[in-house]
Amino acid sequence: MVIGSIITPSTEDRMTGDGLAGRLAALVGEANLLIGEAISDDYRHDEALGVAPVTPAYVVKPGTAQEVASVLKLANDSRVPVTARGSGSGLSGGAVPRADGVVVSFERMASIAEIDTVNHTATVQPGVTLAQLDEATAKVGLAYQVHPGELSGSLGGNVNTNAGGMSAIRYGVTRQHVLGLEVVLATGEILRTGGKVSKVSSGYDLTQLIVGSEGTLALVTEAVLRLAPRLEHQTTLLAPFSTLDEVTRAVPKIVASGIGPTILEYIDMLTMAAISHNANLSLGIPDSVRDTAQAYLVVSLENRDADRLETDIETAGEQLGELGAIDVYVLPGPAARKLIEAREKAFWTAKAAGADCIIDTVVPRGAIPDFVAQASKIATEHGSYVIGCGHAGDGNVHFALFQKDPEARDQTLKAMFAAGMALGGMISGEHGIGQEKKKYFLELEDPTKIALMRRIKSAFDPNGILNPDILLVSPEGNA
Amino acid sequence: MVIGSIITPSTEDRMTGDGLAGRLAALVGEANLLIGEAISDDYRHDEALGVAPVTPAYVVKPGTAQEVASVLKLANDSRVPVTARGSGSGLSGGAVPRADGVVVSFERMASIAEIDTVNHTATVQPGVTLAQLDEATAKVGLAYQVHPGELSGSLGGNVNTNAGGMSAIRYGVTRQHVLGLEVVLATGEILRTGGKVSKVSSGYDLTQLIVGSEGTLALVTEAVLRLAPRLEHQTTLLAPFSTLDEVTRAVPKIVASGIGPTILEYIDMLTMAAISHNANLSLGIPDSVRDTAQAYLVVSLENRDADRLETDIETAGEQLGELGAIDVYVLPGPAARKLIEAREKAFWTAKAAGADCIIDTVVPRGAIPDFVAQASKIATEHGSYVIGCGHAGDGNVHFALFQKDPEARDQTLKAMFAAGMALGGMISGEHGIGQEKKKYFLELEDPTKIALMRRIKSAFDPNGILNPDILLVSPEGNA
Structure with a gap:
């Protein structure tokens, strides 16, 4: 899963139409390819506190699934890493690109294709925000029942992190509300999974596998979401x-x-x-x-x-x-x-207060008292400080960790995640592993499970071009 | 994914301890291995009307996940096909074994390990029946909210077909109620996925991938199920x-x-x-x-x-x-x-009336009138006859098809499934594809999707020993 030969872009490439830049421009249009100085700071980061921004070599803004497919095919043939980007509100570094890579930004694919008032579904492009969907569904007395806090978040991002939020205790998380997807595989094929059907037993549930995969398996170009009557x-x-x-x-x-x-x-x-x-x-x-x-x-x-x-x-x-x-x-x-x-907005408050890391460990609901007590003790032992809030109803504890020293922070985090897992929990309940929590995920999870996930990754993305630094590849690069 | 050398069992094998029978007996105990005449008719079939019974070479009844693991390791090393069996109430032929294969029957792994009244979960072995779970949860005022009709059905079978039932419109199907699994991979490793946590964003959701996989990816040895307060x-x-x-x-x-x-x-x-x-x-x-x-x-x-x-x-x-x-x-x-x-019991009534096939196509809820009309028309055109009932609330239409002529039946089924898929539906909403619907699944589904599913299958089961005739392998055997 190591990225092979990397083509170094230059402005000349684009001018002459040679090289990757020229070929990308030909696929998405000159106006929808950014290189060099034209790449603004926004494309360099998401909201993870512990992941350094990186300027990608290229930003493309495709307008259709076909354009996404042609970009991926080219990237795959050229072994160039690809990072999908929604609105950049993620908290795990899942949208931080590679310096030698292409960012596929979905800002132009931000239309609601359909609100189906008979089947209670919304069909949306990945760039549609939660706020946009809420406005559209309100007009017809329906609601998308998942409420991650950040309403500027895109549905594409929500699908890829399996976003949760405060209403998960009653309605579940993103996973339970995605009925179908249109995705593009790393090799450029466009696939439709699921649809406007609320139940399926016809082969492996590819929809569920892609939800929460953090852009590492396929790029989502459309999602069919479950809606419900809006309660007054x-x-x-x-x-x-x-x-x-x-x-x-x-x-x-x-x-x-x-x-x-x-x-x-x-x-x-x-x-x-x-x-x-x-x-x-x-x-x-x-x-x-x-x-x-x-x-x-x-x-x-x-x-x-x-x-x-x-x-x-x-x-x-x-x-x-x-x-x-x-x-x-x-x-x-x-x-x-x-x-x-x-x-x-607790995250923004914590950020403004100088928090060094946000964690969202999930434990069985009944284990919250134990976990909160253990986490406080661990923080104190390492000279760190935590304050918190959380989705208590579903066991998802959010801590803001204050610890400037990287080594002490690392030790605090590792001990906290280990404590959560020992209580039957998982490192992340809704933010994802991304780049920020990857080290702990790879260290603390069952190696057999990691190996199986890597084989699944290869089944989707044989050359490992999709978000190669996220989730499964260790910081040392050995996949 | 083609099964390689097959060891032919004989009673001598077992007597001497040599060969596969002897080795299986050593793993699960003499009393828990059946061969030859000792294999009763029950192990030869499930309730699919269109799949002929097959006598397997061996039936093993493991008592622990470790025993399942050792059986799978041996089967994998010997390239012997393995079919998991719960209570045999399936409707797609998913539990019909191979003549040269091992049936792993979970009848001895039928205990409820725990009903957790704080976290509202049940931890069950695969042989536990719905009736058994209902009785145990009722005692503490909780309920497992999925109600597939057949209460003798095992939870292992329910997980593997992603069973639905009448309450799916309100509470969802099995998939939405499985929080975690213990599974054994084809290569003999024991894995735990998920747990008593209601949401996770920590790597690929292996739980959701295995739910509905019809015994082709891994054998389920324990499931953690979501419970809810029982409504009076x-x-x-x-x-x-x-x-x-x-x-x-x-x-x-x-x-x-x-x-x-x-x-x-x-x-x-x-x-x-x-x-x-x-x-x-x-x-x-x-x-x-x-x-x-x-x-x-x-x-x-x-x-x-x-x-x-x-x-x-x-x-x-x-x-x-x-x-x-x-x-x-x-x-x-x-x-x-x-x-x-x-x-x-509509299925049993249909069976008693001489029905030749049961289908459970799922379409978007609003497309039911169209689908029912088209299906009737298709039946008439092919001289077939359908009567039906269905989970109207979730678009899952159940037809009993009456058509004695195999060719006319085949044409009727193909046309009906194609009609359902053209309306945005899927071949099966809750019964699974199994052996009975495989031909239509492979013919009508997107070949790119089938190829991806086969790569996923290989990521779990490199030698293709788990339920090799189900779902993904064409009747001609070319995977």
């Missing part, structure tokens, strides 16, 4: 607790009650202080409560019927009280929206 | 309609209402007559209605709250009336259970 009525409760442990122990009990929250998030005291400050958020919590609260639980409920929602809120409020909440606040609509937006 | 209150409505077309056109509207039925089945007149007669079912429908009704819609609703259920029933009843139902009957509990059981 939402309410959010905020419950402060005296200890983080009480919060994390309350979670399985709320899930077991069957009340079905759409959001069940925990926010520790410092994260709450930071996001509230950052969003200029006033939630009407008395100082006396704020002084005592060590952690908060955010519970959102939604229903198609206002009365049922009302009853559910009462039930949830009572339950939170029984589980030890200091108080329970029913947030008015605007305050609730602001809190959820602030929580969604 | 259920009601079933039965709505006769004057035409089948009205029924199929009503379906998308009921789904769009957001009322969330757990069952939304259509049953055509003849199927209703047959299953009612067979189950001695009296539903209290007046003769005058029965004489007019050409098709029926069965709608089940469930809720954790009795009052909400009551209101939902009223809403659904009104909607069915508006959609043209001749009348709407709220079935009393015992009658509802009997009807649903009778519907689940």
Whole structure:
């Protein structure tokens, strides 16, 4: 899976039509190929804190699946690495290119081909953003039920990282909402997998295999997504607790009650202080409560019927009280929206506060108290510091790690991931492995599993041109 | 992927401990190896109507994953084909063995290792049946939400066919409920994929790839399944309609209402007559209605709250009336259970009536009217006859095909599958391709996709020993 001969591009190449640049320009049009100075900073990075930006040799902006296919065929024949790029909001370095490679940017493939109101599906190009899809589906009373925090994120990126978000506890993650794909293989063939069908038992589920593969198996050029009737009525409760442990122990009990929250998030005291400050958020919590609260639980409920929602809120409020909440606040609509937006922006708050790494380890729901306790202990032992929040309902713990020393940071991360895995968890619940977590993935995962994944990678991409630095190739390059 | 040298077993082999039989007996114990006359008829077939039974050379009944691993290692070294067997209730010939092969029967691996009431998971061995799991989960107020009709079906078989069933419209199919697996690769390594985590973005989703792979990629030795709080209150409505077309056109509207039925089945007149007669079912429908009704819609609703259920029933009843139902009957509990059981046994009724093939094509929900009309036309053109019922809510149409002439049957099936695929559908929604539908799958599917699936198969099973006649190998044997 090592990339072979690399063609060095030059502006002359393009001028004369010779070499790779000229051939790429011929495939996508002069206006849709960027080289040299024309490549802006945006194409060099995503939002992973620990991955250095890299300027690619070429950026192409194809307009059709056929153009993507011709670019991949050329790249494959030339053994040039290819990195797919959506909106660059990823948190694992999955869109950071190779210096000798081509970035395939999907910014021109950003149309919603169809909202099917009979079959409840949306057919979208990879550059379509979550915000764009939400607007289009709202108009017809439907909703795409996955809510990763960053609404500027592209659906192509969401599919490739199997993005999660706050509503996963109720509706599942991206994987459960992708019914079909159009993809281009590394060798240039265009394939359709799945479709507007909600169940299939006809051969291997290629759709599911490509979802979450971080651009290493194929490039997604279209996705068929499952939609659902949009529920009209939402309410959010905020419950402060005296200890983080009480919060994390309350979670399985709320899930077991069957009340079905759409959001069940925990926010520790410092994260709450930071996001509230950052969003200029006033939630009407008395100082006396704020002084005592060590952690908060955010519970959102939604229903198609206002009365049922009302009853559910009462039930949830009572339950939170029984589980030890200091108080329970029913947030008015605007305050609730602001809190959820602030929580969604927790990453930006952590970044602004100087965080050195964001982790999103997932553990079994019931293991959250143990994991949070162990992670704090590990951080302290290594002179690191963590603050956190997380999708408590689905066991996905988000920590911002503060540790400037690379070696101590590395040790902290490795120990935390190992602790999560020992509790039956995985390194990433929704951000992906990318470049940033690859070292730990390759070190901590079962080698037999890694070897099998490499054979699968080769089945799709025999010359290893697709995102070769991501996921499966060790930093030393031996695949 | 062609099987190489085949060792011919003999009773002498076993007696002396030499040869494959002796080596297999040494691995699983003499009592757990069957050869020759000791192999009962059960091991020769599943329930597919169009696949001839085959007596395997060996049946082994391993007791542990380690034993499965040692059997596979030996089979792989000896290039002997292996067919996994659960309870043999499959409908596609996926458990019909090779004459020169080993059947690995999971009848001794039939324990529920754990019901985790905190994380809401069940960890089961492959031989555990749906009935067994239902009994165990009911005791702790939880439920496995997938309801394939045949409760004697094993979870190992369910995982391998990605079994669906009537509740798929609300809860999804097996795929959405498998969180993790323990599997044995063809080469004898034991792997764990996923776990008690509800979301993962850490490498390729091997769990999802193995679900629905019909025993061709790996043998499942344990599955971690998602459970949910068991809802207490259920009601079933039965709505006769004057035409089948009205029924199929009503379906998308009921789904769009957001009322969330757990069952939304259509049953055509003849199927209703047959299953009612067979189950001695009296539903209290007046003769005058029965004489007019050409098709029926069965709608089940469930809720954790009795009052909400009551209101939902009223809403659904009104909607069915508006959609043209001749009348709407709220079935009393015992009658509802009997009807649903009778519907689940539709296959046995069709078999008893002399059906020659069962198909379960899935199409987009909105395409059901078209598909049903086209399928009837195709049947008539070929002198065949179809009666049907189906999971209307998820587009999964079940037909019993009556056509004694093999050539006419073949032409009917091919035309029907082609029609379903042209409408955006797939050959099988939940039964799998197996041996019975393989010919059509290989003929009608995109050759690029088939080639990719074969490369994936090789990544798991380099010598092609796992279920070599299923899914991907053409009847002529060229893989």
